[in-house]
Amino acid sequence: MDVAQLAGVSQKTVSRVFNNEAYVSADVRRRVLEAAGELGYRRNNAARALASGRTRSIGVVTLGTALYGPASLLMGVERAVRDAGYALRVVNTVEGDPTGIAGAVDSLLDQGVDGIVISEPIDEGGDGAEGSFRVDVPVLVCGAPPPFVAPRVLAAGVGAELMARTVTEHLLGLGHLTVHHLAGPQRWYAARDRLDGWRAALAARGRDEPPVVEGDWSAASGYAAGRELAADPDVTAVFAANDDMAIGLIRALTEAGRRVPQDVSVVGFDDIPVAAFVTPPLTTVRQPFDAVAQEGLKHLVHAIENPQAAPLAASDPPVDLIVRASTAPPPSSNGRTSAQR
Template sequence: MAKAGAEGTAENVPRGGHRPARVASVRRKPSITDVAQVAGVSYQTVSRVITGSPSVSSATRARVLEAIAEVGYRRNKAATALVTNRSTTIGIVTDGSPRYGPVATLLALESAAREAGYGSAVVGVKEPYDRTVPEAMGSLGDTGVDGIIVIAPLRAMATAVRKVHADVPVEMIAAGVSSSGRERLFTFSENQELGARMATQHLIDLGHRDIAHVGGSLAWFDGRVRKRGWESALREADLTPGFYAEGDWSPLWAYRTGLRLVREGVPEAIFAASDHTALGLIRAFVESGIRVPQDVSVVGFDDIEGCDVFLPPLTTVRQDFPALAQASISVLIGSIEGIEVDRTPIPPALVIRNSTTERRRG
């Protein structure tokens, strides 16, 4: 008689000589009980934390959240919805812009929400925002989302959002915009003004004094804060802001602006409002026999894919969209669950490559 043995030994092989297929082991999913044991609290306390009950102290809530992260507990969305009438879904409103920043933000938000255990429902809007924004936020509210994030690069869109009174927390991602003062409506962003200051200061440190800004649309918050950062860095260095032009973010407009500068006079250095803007400028200069960076230094903004293989590789300000999305989701969930979360804007980083160099003397 065969003895019971370890899996895969001769004792486990049937008389026919065919080894049974190996069955993959499946680990039991962590439960609320597991969380309660690790946190040293009752099952009911963990449940209250998960459902956002205000009857739990901040210290206990923090201990439970740490235990949730430690054991890897994830809420059962269907069960949570039945018990709490919450969908564990975050609504995202976007203007549908094809520009790099809004698209990268949207993709990163969806991924960050999923990592946090939330689904996402995305609704696109277009002008007139006074009509489409309330409709979009209303439809998301009707589906029972826990909170809404609005990617609001445009001033007109943000104005429409401020007029909507939602029953769930609403977070606007809008550069340089202060919160409204309403408890359930607040803003978050990357510190793009700081990024513009860093780009301009880099050019100042290289000895440049005639520093232009080929900017983005001032209908966008991004365009406004990048221009403001350029101006403030120059004024702090006792320099007068040089040539400025407002554009539409497109490489074609930037190319035409570059040709205009060739006719009217190329500055020592240029802070371009985006990498696509920088790309258009550089093409215009190269075609006209003007060398980058020997004749003019150029700094971009965004650090889009491929910047490191531009000719020349582009000095630029890197926006960390995954970090922005993770922080935005954390801020929204904190509002949903009544937890205070740091809302300090995400800092960008300056990436120095070959499109900038020291000012030529003499």
Template sequence: MSRPPVRSTAAAPRSIDVARLAGVSQKTVSRVMNGEPYVSEVLRRRVLDAADELGYRLNRAARALASGKTRAIGVVTLGTALYGPASLLMGVERAVRDTGYALRVVNTMEGDTAGVAGAVGTLLDQGVDGIVISEPIEEEEDDAELSPPVDVPVLVLGAPPSFAAPRVLTAGIVSDQLARAVTEHLLDLGHTTVHHLAGPLRWYAARDRLSGWRTTLAAHGRREPPVISGDWSAASGYEAGRRLAADGSVTAVFAANDDMAIGLIRALLEAGRRVPEDVSVVGLDDIPVAAYVSPPLTTVRQPFDAAARDGLRSFVHAIENPGAEQIPVDNPPIELVVRASTAPPPHPPAPDHRHTPH
């Protein structure tokens, strides 16, 4: 089927030109370019392809003057290279790119007295239509008192909401459910209990994973071993592994992230504890190297892109339609990736003798 002729002129292309080339209405073009919901993915792609072919771009300055909106979304996130926060930020960046909004990011740092409140204030001063908070660490009480009044919608990813705003939406990965899936996997293999190497408990994810592990053991009537805490690094996992290797009764360990799990496995192997024949180990995140360590690591894959995309879709709808009902955000499915670091416990059970760490 031939397309209608496209307006030929030296002037900048307009939305009507995009509509003609894509074979859709101007309203559909407007919906796609403004990131509105209820447009099929096929139609959205057709409009975006036509816009790219014509070199069409929204006149954001004119739109801001006309609507009183800046067409900008602010993001508050922890300044870290850790896999989880960095991957979630990348997911947010990709999702915002498809909404037609500009992105303004302000990083926080651990120990920063201004914290999230200062970052939010900076974004409000710059002028944004909404704020995404992807801050994984609990604020100090003094920081919370500094919170500025927030008069735009707020989307909180993976943490409890901490600001009063016209609309506060929550989305993201539910870490306690991820921990339940891991713990269930190890119990289903026949282990009588599961030890836990937790992350730093100022982090919401670390507390959620601890809670999910604890709840699952209790639901199965299993003994809860003492918790060992790390700092998310492979080095802290290695130190924890040296301690756990000395306890011959340990047959299964859930580490709160993959880096700590990898360090833990190294310490177990050095102490003569085979993985998974003597001790099963599970991590969480499915970092790129997890499939290539020895043994390949059983873990849970976090759907960062899906969480960001679904959260942003609902968030942009709230910005564009202040009085409308919120679009529900579904939790992404949990994906347990079973590799070679888990197996049934040794039979007979390992004797409770001490090994001297190397």
């Protein structure tokens, strides 16, 4: 059932209402808008573009942050959108606002976008209202569950769980009996994925799972965690959920007399530009932001331009482990670390 049928008017009248034309009574306008709301349509530029085709624009919802991961993914999406010949519309959300995604999506739909990319890394724990509204364009979700109903929801993951398993297995493969984890804040989907990958790697080897220490992505939180972990002589390997926390962790271990990597091996995540130049150079895993953005946008554009076609087959990005000098086999002098000698 379309808007015209539900409102009891002609398609031409619906077009006049959506285009804010004159010569439409208040009662008719009200009936059309109520019908549009009931059916999930919106009075926006997309409706005005129905007669002429797509607007060739894609909207992006992203957290307003300078953190390396979200910022790098946004840059990759921007390049991919423009490479695909589409215009870009960006709306930033604010951490701590559970209605942020819904409001951002409404803003983009009002601009008449043909598709939407959700690059929202945080679970704001809202009241569930977001899942009840509908979006009438294809949606690409990067790493987070879809917060609404859409004609086609596509997923573009960076494979964080697999990468976390890989770095944990790297440390276990060096001979460490277990690996401690310095996790990111658990409101972040990426932090949860890395935690899950670490747990899966330990479980697959039958290794003990040490208590998790949680940071906030900052080097300062890594430093605080490092002071705590340095006091435990059984700690010989730590997987930090991002490079900034790993760098702060190494500083604290070094100040406590725990050498990296002779006493404690440390692995980060992201391969930020400075990771190769800290002391010691940091072993980490490189996130394929550009590849994920290009692959995801290819799928989204296909869904926009071929609405009746089956979705393209998905492919996982390769894991790019960058082994540097911050990891080594565990100390072997009767199983004792330098802090015990």
